[in-house]
Amino acid sequence: MRVAFTLNGREVEAEVEPNTLLVALLREGFGLTGTHVGCDTGQCGACTVHLDGRAVKSCLILAAQADGRSVLTIEGVAEGGTLHPLQAAFRDRHALQCGFCTPGMVMSGLDLVAHLDSPDEAAIRHGLDGNLCRCTGYRPIVEAIAQTIGEKG
Amino acid sequence: MFPFDYLRPQSVAEAVCAHDGEERRYLAGGQSLLAALKLRLAQPSALIDIARLPELAGIHAEAGRLVVGAAVPHAQLAARSTIPALAQLAGSIGDLQVRNMGTLGGALANADPASDHAAGVLGLGAEIRTDRRVIAAADFFLGMFETALEPGELIVSVSYPLPRRASYAKVRNPASGYPVVGVLVAETDDGIRVAVTGAASCPFRLTEFEMALAGDFSPAALEGLTVPVDDLSRDLHASAEYRAALIPVLARRALAQGGGE
Ligand SMILES: Cc1cc2nc3c(=O)[nH]c(=O)nc-3n(C[C@H](O)[C@H](O)[C@H](O)COP(=O)(O)OP(=O)(O)OC[C@H]3O[C@@H](n4cnc5c(N)ncnc54)[C@H](O)[C@@H]3O)c2cc1C
Ligand code: FES
Ligand code: FES
Numbered sequence: 109m110r111v112a113f114t115l116n117g118r119e120v121e122a123e124v125e126p127n128t129l130l131v132a133l134l135r136e137g138f139g140l141t142g143t144h145v146g147c148d149t150g151q152c153g154a155c156t157v158h159l160d161g162r163a164v165k166s167c168l169i170l171a172a173q174a175d176g177r178s179v180l181t182i183e184g185v186a187e188g189g190t191l192h193p194l195q196a197a198f199r200d201r202h203a204l205q206c207g208f209c210t211p212g213m214v215m216s217g218l219d220l221v222a223h224l225d226s227p228d229e230a231a232i233r234h235g236l237d238g239n240l241c242r243c244t245g246y247r248p249i250v251e252a253i254a255q256t257i258g259e260k261g
Numbered sequence: 262m263f264p265f266d267y268l269r270p271q272s273v274a275e276a277v278c279a280h281d282g283e284e285r286r287y288l289a290g291g292q293s294l295l296a297a298l299k300l301r302l303a304q305p306s307a308l309i310d311i312a313r314l315p316e317l318a319g320i321h322a323e324a325g326r327l328v329v330g331a332a333v334p335h336a337q338l339a340a341r342s343t344i345p346a347l348a349q350l351a352g353s354i355g356d357l358q359v360r361n362m363g364t365l366g367g368a369l370a371n372a373d374p375a376s377d378h379a380a381g382v383l384g385l386g387a388e389i390r391t392d393r394r395v396i397a398a399a400d401f402f403l404g405m406f407e408t409a410l411e412p413g414e415l416i417v418s419v420s421y422p423l424p425r426r427a428s429y430a431k432v433r434n435p436a437s438g439y440p441v442v443g444v445l446v447a448e449t450d451d452g453i454r455v456a457v458t459g460a461a462s463c464p465f466r467l468t469e470f471e472m473a474l475a476g477d478f479s480p481a482a483l484e485g486l487t488v489p490v491d492d493l494s495r496d497l498h499a500s501a502e503y504r505a506a507l508i509p510v511l512a513r514r515a516l517a518q519g520g521g522e
Pocket of ligand 2: 150152153154155167
């Protein structure tokens with residue numbers, strides 16, 4: 109079947125099987141390998157992307173479900189080579205070590221930056237429940253998101 | 262996943278028509294169904310995507326009730342429910358990404374024994390409106406992953422009577438967010454309701470607790486009440502004894518938290 113959607117601001121089309129997962133289309137079809145697969149069972153959050161502006165797990169979504177909608181991956185977050193403030197905050201605060209979880213952390217973090225009014229630590233931690241990191245111990249990640257929420261107008 | 266066809270009908274009537282029997286499955290958020298398909302627990306010939314049907318969208322007020330579309334995601338309910346206990350319940354489900362995709366109708370139809378929404382519909386005395394009839398929450402859950410829905414019956418919306426006050430408390434499984442036990446207490450126009458999820462194969466009400474709260478809607482009224490262990494589940498997350506111990510604790514916590522100020 110054919111799917112057409114907006115991917116990182118561009119209109120794209122692809123031929124997929126009805127049981128193709130969105131993450132497979134992104135990685136194998138479009139070569140966007142920044143979206144990682146950690147578990148493939150919906151537990152780790154490494155595959156998080158935005159669907160119509162909300163963080164979702166692309167290993168638990170069919171490519172067909174994205175048809176006609178808008179998808180943002182980690183590759184679409186920086187604009188013209190300039191890091192998004194949240195990405196810059198991750199870098200400044202050493203909020204990553206091996207980097208495997210980082211694309212998913214940033215995509216969930218962006219949802220929180222957009223939807224939380226204040227940098228409340230408990231709310232940020234609750235919002236990161238679906239993202240696992242085996243390296244950093246979470247504190248710098250939470251701080252980077254809190255800083256970015258604090259800086260938004 | 263086994264291969265299947267994907268259909269996206271434009272209306273409830275088309276969706277129900279496309280569901281020509283047991284082999285096809287509705288797809289809402291896919292947060293439970295896709296996981297089941299990956300495990301090859303089901304082999305539907307087609308998935309019928311109902312997530313974007315306009316009749317299943319939106320939250321609106323009706324005289325003394327809140328009507329929530331079956332395809333409303335948990336996150337939207339958490340942000341927009343005018344029943345605070347329901348917003349709190351929806352906001353406690355799984356994680357951010359699951360709340361953004363997973364829907365009320367999908368959670369009810371799936372009938373996981375630890376579904377948060379099961380406590381919500383039973384505790385608030387909601388009605389489940391389908392393409393063909395209205396089912397009272399009390400008649401909806403028949404067993405573990407088993408509901409009163411007929412093959413091809415589609416949940417369209419859920420209608421909650423507005424409670425005078427209500428509150429939900431749960432002990433989360435730290436890995437999934439599912440309740441090990443969840444308790445909703447409510448004072449409604451029809452009386453006190455206490456509903457429990459996660460503790461047995463189906464959600465259930467605790468009439469003894471409800472009677473004790475009828476005169477005094479406060480944590481103190483539950484002093485000394487216990488729950489029999491016999492029918493409670495035991496699994497790797499908790500023993501039946503632990504679940505029995507949690508129920509009164511969570512009921513008191515829900516009352517203290519705002520259900521019974
Ligand atoms: C990591 C993770 C954590 C989770 N944690 C929790 C939790 O803490 N608490 C909790 O309660 N749940 C939890 N869930 C489950 C989550 O709430 C699911 O979203 C929900 O159970 C199913 O909703 P869905 O919209 O994704 O349905 P789907 O997966 O699309 O469908 C589920 C079933 O319902 C049927 N169906 C869907 N919509 C309808 C309808 N309108 N009418 C008739 N049948 C329909 C489908 O055919 C299918 O059989 C979790 C899930 C995941 C992946
Ligand atoms: S790969 Fe999707 S949640 Fe782990
Ligand atoms: S930085 Fe290594 S898993 Fe998070």
